[in-house]
Amino acid sequence: MTWTPDQPIVSIHNVKKAFGSLEVLKGVSMDIMKGEVICIIGPSGSGKSTLIRCINALNDIQGGSITVEGQEVHDDNLDRLELRKKVGMVFQQYNLFPHKTALENVMMAPVKVLKQNKAEVETRARELLRKVRLEGKENSYPGELSGGQQQRVAIARSLAMSPDVMLFDEVTAALDPETVKEVLVTIKDLAAEGMTCILVTHEMGFAREVADHIYFTDKGVIVEHGPPETFFDNAQDPRTKEFLSQIL
Amino acid sequence: MSRMIPGLTAPATTDMPVLLPAPTARHTPRALNFSHWLASIPPWVPFLIFTAALLWPMMALAQGTGEGKPTPLEALWRWMPFLITRGFVFTVLISVMTMLFGTVMGVFLGLGQISPVKGIRVASYWITQIFRNSPWLVLLFIVMLSFPFQVTVFGVTIPIPDWTKAVIGLGLPIMANISEIVRGAIASVPSAQWEAAESLAFTRRQTLYQIILPQCIKRMIPPWMNWYAILTMATPIVSILGVEEILNLTRQAIEAENNRPELLVPFYGFVLLIFFVYCYPIARLTIRLERKFALKL
Numbered sequence: 001m002t003w004t005p006d007q008p009i010v011s012i013h014n015v016k017k018a019f020g021s022l023e024v025l026k027g028v029s030m031d032i033m034k035g036e037v038i039c040i041i042g043p044s045g046s047g048k049s050t051l052i053r054c055i056n057a058l059n060d061i062q063g064g065s066i067t068v069e070g071q072e073v074h075d076d077n078l079d080r081l082e083l084r085k086k087v088g089m090v091f092q093q094y095n096l097f098p099h100k101t102a103l104e105n106v107m108m109a110p111v112k113v114l115k116q117n118k119a120e121v122e123t124r125a126r127e128l129l130r131k132v133r134l135e136g137k138e139n140s141y142p143g144e145l146s147g148g149q150q151q152r153v154a155i156a157r158s159l160a161m162s163p164d165v166m167l168f169d170e171v172t173a174a175l176d177p178e179t180v181k182e183v184l185v186t187i188k189d190l191a192a193e194g195m196t197c198i199l200v201t202h203e204m205g206f207a208r209e210v211a212d213h214i215y216f217t218d219k220g221v222i223v224e225h226g227p228p229e230t231f232f233d234n235a236q237d238p239r240t241k242e243f244l245s246q247i248l
Numbered sequence: 249m250s251r252m253i254p255g256l257t258a259p260a261t262t263d264m265p266v267l268l269p270a271p272t273a274r275h276t277p278r279a280l281n282f283s284h285w286l287a288s289i290p291p292w293v294p295f296l297i298f299t300a301a302l303l304w305p306m307m308a309l310a311q312g313t314g315e316g317k318p319t320p321l322e323a324l325w326r327w328m329p330f331l332i333t334r335g336f337v338f339t340v341l342i343s344v345m346t347m348l349f350g351t352v353m354g355v356f357l358g359l360g361q362i363s364p365v366k367g368i369r370v371a372s373y374w375i376t377q378i379f380r381n382s383p384w385l386v387l388l389f390i391v392m393l394s395f396p397f398q399v400t401v402f403g404v405t406i407p408i409p410d411w412t413k414a415v416i417g418l419g420l421p422i423m424a425n426i427s428e429i430v431r432g433a434i435a436s437v438p439s440a441q442w443e444a445a446e447s448l449a450f451t452r453r454q455t456l457y458q459i460i461l462p463q464c465i466k467r468m469i470p471p472w473m474n475w476y477a478i479l480t481m482a483t484p485i486v487s488i489l490g491v492e493e494i495l496n497l498t499r500q501a502i503e504a505e506n507n508r509p510e511l512l513v514p515f516y517g518f519v520l521l522i523f524f525v526y527c528y529p530i531a532r533l534t535i536r537l538e539r540k541f542a543l544k545l
Binding site for chain 2 (some may be wrong): 085
């Protein structure tokens with residue numbers, strides 16, 4: 001089966017995941033179309049991060065299926081490298097390579113993994129750093145950058161692989177309130193350009209503003225989902241209501 | 249009066265049990281114990297001891313009948329160039345070769361300890377543990393006595409000199425310790441670095457060589473130097489097996505001077521001093537690098 005852009009770019013179907021006897025995902029399904037921005041919200045330990053880590057096979061699953069562009073992710077014969085070229089990921093703790101400058105961090109994967117021409121990659125990397133508003137920080141090491149700046153380098157690093165889907169795992173959770181905004185602006189720009197984004201976030205205002213669709217998870221299941229307006233103003237499930245009343 | 253901190257310097261304001269910070273300095277073993285100890289010696293102390301060692305036989309000689317014979321200092325002065333150029337240079341050579349052998353083998357073994365293949369991982373672990381925890385002298389004896397003194401390959405006889413066997417014998421425990429340094433340094437890199445590289449489509453091998461190892465190579469240098477200093481201090485044990493390094497040549501020199509007892513202390517004292525002069529700067533540098541690299545990270 002070949003994938004065409006009118007089909008979901010990421011399709012998650014009845015996914016089950018357990019760490020030992022602890023069931024984290026108890027049958028989660030969602031379809032994400034190309035260019036959509038999805039926000040997954042929910043209390044801690046509800047399986048949000050686990051779910052998006054399953055999308056690029058950082059975690060394995062025990063049941064169900066996940067496809068990216070029609071390709072089954074949890075297949076023993078999966079070419080993981082091919083998958084990860086398509087799916088970029090940004091982490092809560094940035095995880096930049098501390099021994100490389102911002103520019104080198106961005107350039108490394110295209111040069112070493114994709115074997116692209118170094119000069120061309122450098123031009124593109126400088127472009128990406130400008131895009132995340134880090135012009136002039138090319139030669140700074142991660143240790144010399146603020147959390148917000150590091151996170152934007154991490155976003156640029158992921159974008160350098162030209163992924164079709166971007167996963168954001170609580171990317172602002174470790175940041176100061178002042179620097180949260182600069183990272184969110186960057187993600188908003190990306191979404192506006194039509195990048196498919198799947199975000200796990202606690203920033204409700206941001207979710208409301210950029211998301212096309214919100215999923216609320218609790219205890220390993222999707223409790224409720226819908227477009228931001230209906231979700232935030234007209235939540236149906238009591239668990240959603242309780243969560244929103246605590247957070248908003 | 250200083251301010252009271254509830255729960256720490258004053259009674260707790262809560263009934264809940266409070267976990268006090270554990271005093272770390274006392275019971276945390278220092279990784280570079282040997283270098284710390286050696287580097288902490290003021291440089292003039294060994295010279296003072298050496299001077300005392302020179303004076304002692306002279307006083308002994310003044311009481312005896314030593315006419316016509318050179319004083320111990322004169323004898324030592326005459327032998328010194330030979331002991332240094334023939335003896336100590338060879339000792340250093342053995343230590344360098346041993347370190348080279350141990351490092352190359354140890355790096356492979358250390359990487360083997362984190363291999364994804366279970367068989368390699370388990371085998372590397374046990375090889376490391378066995379050689380790390382065996383007496384050096386026993387390993388040296390096994391290698392020295394079990395290796396042939398020559399091998400014949402395609403009719404060509406290649407002799408295996410004693411010092412080659414000494415390098416292998418001493419290199420085995422060094423190998424095992426380097427293996428542990430490599431394994432520990434790799435383990436000290438946060439697992440998030442592996443994940444980040446994985447999500448960027450790096451293979452395991454690429455991740456290891458381009459992301460993980462470059463980050464921990466600095467951390468390996470001080471313990472590696474520490475082991476070099478320990479090894480250098482240990483090389484005289486190869487003299488037991490007849491390798492003509494400094495200790496053996498010193499004994500021969502004393503014999504050549506008719507075994508005069510008053511020569512023992514100055515000659516062996518000189519050997520001690522020469523080891524100190526060589527290892528002391530290494531220890532100081534190790535400690536300096538350790539501090540420098542500890543700051544960055």
